[in-house]
Amino acid sequence: MKRFLLLAVGILLTATSLFAQRMISGTVSGEDGEPLIGAYVTIKGQSLGTVTDFDGKYDISVPAGYNTLVFSFLGFGNKEMMIGDADKIDVVLAVGNDLDEIVLIGSRSTGRTKLTTPVPVDIVNVKELVSSSAQTNVNQLLNFVAPSFSSNTQTISDGTDHIDPASLRGLGPDQVLVLINGKRRHNTSLVNVNGTFGRGNVGTDLNSIPVAAIERIEILRDGASAQYGSDAIAGVINIILKDDKGLAFTAETGAYLSGEIPEQDGSIDGEFNQLSANYGLAVGDQGGFINLTGTFDNREYTNRMKEWGGSIFSGYNNPASGAAPGDNITDAELQRRGLQRSDFNMRVGQSAIRNGGMMMNFSLPVADQAEVYAFGGLNYRRGNAAGFYRLPNQERTVTDIYPNGFLPEINSNINDASLGFGIKGEYEGWDVDFSNVYGTNGFNYLITNTLNASLESASPTSFDAGGFSFAQNTSNLDVRRYFGDIFAGLNVAFGAEYRLENYQINAGEEASYTNYGLATQFETNGGDTILIRDGQGPISTVFDPLGRARPGGAQVFPGFSPNNEVNAYRNSLGFYGDLEADLTEKFLLGFAGRFENYSDFGSTVNGKLTTRYLVSDNWTLRAAASTGFRAPSLHQLNFNSTSTIFVDGVAFEVGVFNNESRPAQLLGIPQLKQEVSTNFSGGITGRIPSANLSITIDGYLIDIQDRVVLTGNFQGGTGTDQEREISRLLQQANANRAAFFANAIDSRTAGVDIVVTHNARLGNGKLNTSLAATFAQTTLQNINTGDVLEGLEDTYFDRTSQIFLESAVPRTKINLTLSYKINKLNVFFRNVYFGAVDEATNATANDQEFAGKTVTDLSLGYQFSKRVGFTIGANNLLDVYPDLNIEANQSDGRFLYSRRSQQFGANGRYAFARLSFVL
Structure with a gap:
């Protein structure tokens, strides 16, 4: 060292x-x-x-x-x-094909192209796509261009409404590693604990990186833990920042113009406006540069709920009606108050977001064969999402404050910052790169238009509910040398990495988390019993007119209490070695090995073997086999909170407890350890030069043991001492159910990826065509229960979680893209087929499959001059929607479309216009 x-x-x-x-x-x-x-x-x-x-x-x-x-x-x-x-x-x-494009990941040997790398790598030319496609953030752009990538905007899912989970090859959001300029990117501080794909996972907030700052994105579709470390089980996404010179400015506006927008919400919604600027200039006269990007965008919410069909008012809401307190008097009371059922709708669609950020990329040669570099950015996002409408006849509503109930809102304040710097160059024939990258993400909740029902009419209507943060510092030393005179070429690489992480949970204000109606019974010296409200006891003392106990904490999102507060650290140290040899001009063999030690659970050793054989100048066979791992995130080891989660339409206050807690000990939940995987892949790449046609076909098999998941919801009871203690601990946490992180399952993922590209002259123009498809299936292999949990498999990993794992995102995705450029006109046409998904439900009677659908994008761009261009177009031009929910899954009209199993979203047609200047 x-x-x-x-x-x-x-x-x-x-x-x-x-x-x-x-x-x-x-x-x-x-x-x-x-x-x-x-x-x-x-x-x-x-x-x-x-x-x-x-x-x-x-x-x-x-x-x-x-x-x-x-x-x-x-x-x-x-x-x-x-x-x-x-x-x-x-x-x-x-004119050729993108198989000739040089890639930076998948191999540490320089000069590898998509044709010669031994593992599959996709290249996404972001700069070109941004000028023609309708997608405006990284997640959505990749979702429509890379079949193996999945990401959709979630709804009614707490913090997940504000940070979209993303995955590769159908695996979890935390099983893909994200790099910036080849360096590890920090994760978000958010844990996805609500009912979405990736439940229990911690991903990376790709949307905190401005699209205008990105040159291209490389997607390594192969297990790479032995090369890059934890999280790379599914693959690696490497985002390469721009180093352009000059000034580029883009202004865009758009909105959803869909036939499914409810009449009361108008003819358009989800309006989007974005301004971005990218400026680069030379630094010194030896090829140095600095490139700066600034962006601001504002996205309004969408709503696809038509009308609430359930009960709204009970007899106690109007004593003068003469009805019994529990009678349903909804229709008469709506007429008396001059209200419509739609006045009690939720917002089922994307959240409103205001986002601003900047990114910097810098390089400066400082010697004959050395340069210093830096990159980083700042991003601030303010999100606004709504939860379930609290109706006036529910115990969660205090009608003295909200006579007609209320729609509580979750407001997020998300701060993201990063800075990386380093020096690289040649020393005695060796390429040496020493770097340090620091990143942090903070997420704080402000709950508005709400109340704490246990305070009744004395309750405030907004609360600071606290939040969490995550910080990561990664230092790397990478050394590489290419020996052209050994075999037909030998590349040697080795290095070390030290990573320090910190995860914090910060408490909100007292009223955001306390149930002021809870009391403890005490016996006086005189033998009398008294109740003392302490916010912790097992006895409820505040009830609604029907005798139902009032819940405590802020409605829609109870705040974090001092008992939830965490300030946890850990560090890891890793060493790797990488050999890649062209044994002959046609045959390549590579080996990578990595050792890592974590301060909180121990060590792991992983390896990877790769090979490639050039059958001819145009056709190549390739294969890889590797072991991999993913360390449980610091969040999963320490996260604990209580939140309102709806399971098949029924609300539960679910407390998530860490594995050191007393409830975890009572239920026999084991300590967390790393996930381990084996990954096999093999494929063929080729091209027909005379036809300008290229093709890659890659198959893969990924087995993962001890996957970390968020369990189903356990509950206490009155039968045994254990059940009674669990009930008491849950009540102290304002919860009636308990969930935990656990290495609960083993899974297998198998699939095939196919990419075909064609480039040709058509008339006086140039036509680029690509057909990309993925066919994948993840299956549950085993539920790992211990002696205490035996017989509780259906709770430990419930049916909903199994559907999230296996079939809540498309297992098949096919993308056909045509781009035709003639003179100053560019026509962009794309069809994306999103395969069938299943509704995530615990009730077999509510099982439903949503058929595959095709979404069409079309845009027309015109370059008025070298400096001015204009594009108009649409995403989902034909206004295609997923299948409707069956009535049993609509929750009395709340969800016409599934909110849990997402194919491509349920917002409909989006039209946009974009103007660009280059100076």
Whole structure:
């Protein structure tokens, strides 16, 4: 380790040779003479490079001893050029295919393309997509372009309404690793505990990264824990930031224009407006740069609930009616009050969000063969979502405050910040990269238009409910060298990583979490019994007119109490080694191994074996086998809270207890340990140059043991001492059910990914076509119960959780995209087929399958000049919706469409217009 640090210091000390580099400049264009904006120019044998500007121009500083440049661009073949004595090199790239695009993940050897890498990697040209597609954030953009990726906006799901869970290959949101410029990105502080896909998982907030800051995204579809560490069971998403020069400005507006918008809500909803700017400039005269992005957007909520069909008023809501207190007098009372049933609707759709952020990417050569770099960003999001409407005849409503009930709102304040910096360069033939990345995410709740029913008419109507935060600092030392004279080429890489994490839960104000009606019975010295309200005892003393106990805490989201507060730390230390050898010109063999030790649960060792065989110049066979792991997140080890969760339409106050708690001990919930996996993949890549056609087919099998999940809901009782103690502990937590994180299950995921691309001249224009499909299935293999839990399998991992695991997101997704450019006009057309999903329910009588549907996107773009472009278009042009819920799953009209099992959302047609300037 000391030697590695000395190598990094040595790089800095070589600054005296600053001017030993050669500057090469030139232009990159297509066969039609048009400049290629954002083409990659890299130094063969080095990871250093640059991209072309708006005019197709580039400047690159080439260290002594290197004499070949590699030019590449998505949709074109890559090209190598010898430098010789030239200081200006102009290149024309022929139409090819994206298999020639150089990738940065999947292999630590430089210069690997999608054709030559031994594992499947997708490349998403974000800069090109943003100009034509309707999607405006990273999650939605990837959901419609990468079949193996799934993400949908959730509704009526507490904090998950504000941060969209995302997954790869149908696995959990926490089983995909996210990198920025090849460095680990921090997770969000939010734990998804409500009824959504990814329940119990902790993911990464991709939408905190402005799309305008991204050059491209690489998606490694293969287990990579041995290469990159924890979380990479399903694969890796690497987001590469822009290093453009100049100023680009984009303004966009859009809204949902759907035939399913309720009449009372108007003809449009979900209005969206976004402004973004990207500015880059050269730093120094040796190829340095700084690129800055700023963005602001405002999204309004949508609603697809038509009309509440259940009971609203009971006799006690109008004593003058003459009805008994418990009688349903809804229809008469609506008429008397001049109200409609729709006045009691919820907001079933996307939340309202106001979002602002910035991103920075920086690089500066400081020596002959060294550069310092930095990247990072700030993001602030204010979200507003609503819960279930609290009706006037419910014990959760105090009619002295809200005579007609109320719709409680969850307001989020989400702060995200990150900063990475490092130095990389060559030292005695070795590429050395030393970096440190810090990231933090905070999520705080403000609950409004609500009350604490146990305070009755004295209750406030808004509460600071507290929140949580997560911080992560990761230091890496990566060393690499390519030996061209060993075999047909040998790449050696090794390194170390140290990570420190902190997770905190902060309490809200007292009234946000306390049940002021709870009391404890005491016996006086004189033998009398008295009740003392203490907010903790087992006896309820505050009731509604029908004798139902009033719940405590803020309605829709009870706040965190001091008993929930957490300030937990952990650290991990890892070492890896990576060998990749071209044993012959055709046969490649690679091996990676990794050791990691965590301060809170121990050590793990993992390995990966890869191979690739070039059958011919155009066809390749590839395969990989690996073991992997995912450490239980610090959140899962320490999270505890109480929240209102509806199960099949019935509300429960569910307390989530950590594994050190007394309820966990009573039920025999074991301590958390790491998930472990085995991953096998194999495939073929090829192309037919004469037809400009390429194809990749990859199959995979992923077995995961001891997956960490959030259990079903346990309850106490009155039968045994154990049940009575559980009931008492639940009541102290304002809960009537209990859930825990546990290594509860084993699963198997199998699937096939297919990608076909075609590029051709059509008339005077260029047509790019891609067909991508994924077919996957995850199945539950085993429920891991101990002796105490034997016979409680249906609660430990309930039926709803099993459906979330196996079939709540599409198992089949097919994407057909056509982009046609002729002169200044660009036509973008895309059909995405989202396969069938099942409703997540515990009641077999409510089982339902939602059929697969196809969503169509269409946009037209016109480039008025080199500097001004305009695009109009629509996502879901044909206004397609998922199948309607059966009546039993509609919850008396609340949910016409499933809120738990998402295919592509239920917002309908979205139309947009986008104007872009480049200066």
